[in-house]
Amino acid sequence: MYTPQGKVTQSEVLAQYAPLVRRLALQLVAKLPASVDLDDLIQAGMIGLLDAAGRYKEDQGAQFETYASQRIRGAMLDELRSNDWLPRSLRKTSREVEQAVHEVEQQVGRAPSETEIAAHMQMPLTDYQGMLQDLHGSQLIYYEDFDRGGDDEPFLDRYCVDHSDPLSALLDDNLRSALIEAIDRLPEREKLLMSLYYERGLNLREIGAVMEVSESRVCQLHSQAVSRLRARLREQSWTAAPTN
Template identity: 85%
Template sequence: MYNAQGKISQAEVLTKYAPLVRRLGLQLVAKMPASVDLDDLIQAGMIGLLDAAGRYKEDQGAQFETYASQRIRGAMLDELRSNDWLPRSLRRTSREVETAVHKVEQNLGRSASETEIAEHLQMPLDEYQSMLQDLHGSQLIYYEDFDRSADDEPFLDRYCVDHSDPLSALLDDSLRSALVEAIDRLPDREKLLMSLYYERGMNLREIGAVMEVSESRVCQLHSQAVARLRTRLREMAWANAEAT
């Protein structure tokens, strides 16, 4: 696999490690909004793979796959950083939904239904569901979550070592543990959806077939689940801060 200069052949490395690039891309895209394109991540990852092949030395003490994985993931994260994930107008709408979910669930002491959230927002149910449809690009982490000048408490930095990088935070162990706990508290239907989407890697159409609902309905439920998760992560962060 190595040439006379001790370098890995690019043709061989592309053939052998293309599945690794795809696997890493799928892991990242599962945590991103639907606007993030898997093919773009894979393309960036392939560039990272070739960079790894050019820089790797067999005697440097790390297995090539381990070394390449770091380079591939880094290239994918750079690709994500170069794009704006969600327009600011939709981020404001996302915060509005989160605030409504938080207030209704605080009052009720349980998970709020769509009807109850819509009533709190003083809008018809179909209008609220349309809002959720628009928020299909919603996500668990925004750069604003790490901005201490923002209006909201920058709660997610409590989980992360690198406060400047929410993308790295997605892979942080403490945040992952908090997410598992928050997902476990979701209503059963939304819990199933998140499991199929983030763990099984299914797309919305496939999830709709499993849940026997339309793709647009899956989109709405996903947006609402994300709003619940962000609200509960905030609550858990505050509770942890008070405990310390």
């Protein structure tokens, strides 16, 4: 096994770069639900680190830490993909919110407010906002959205030419255009939040400072924005015939 310092043992690699693995794991887990275990990510990252040390060659033109960081992040993402880290109960809650957003939007002809959605779901606003808080870490697209064999009927069929390759579907121009349109229809506050989070890479605390709201409120607004986007993509697949 080789690193920039020459031939070393696995123990030496783990000891020297363990802080890097932990730092990358903390950066990732900060954007995920509380159900994600930090130690599991660190363990996966350590495996990625050892893989990087075994594959690294000095003539690759990259510093070892840069090369290793990519391998470590990849191993952590593989760990997340291999585990259903958003509990099934929260997936069900997420679908209920999406359905409510869709139905209220059809009634009022615009992006509904949280109060309107809560009323439609027959619950107090505070309970609805607590639900959004619980959904922090929900994703815009899951692998199951392309899975014809799953319990739930997939709603991205319109965009997916090859269902065996979700990545190709995500890169498809039709899906990108639909997503851009859905983002443009978000309320201005949620549109700003998504821009700060995904384009500028600010964390929730930093976004809260910019928007002058609490970090927990940012979590709620982010979950609401994701629900709106998923509802919009679902609506388009409901109302349009699949493309060939």
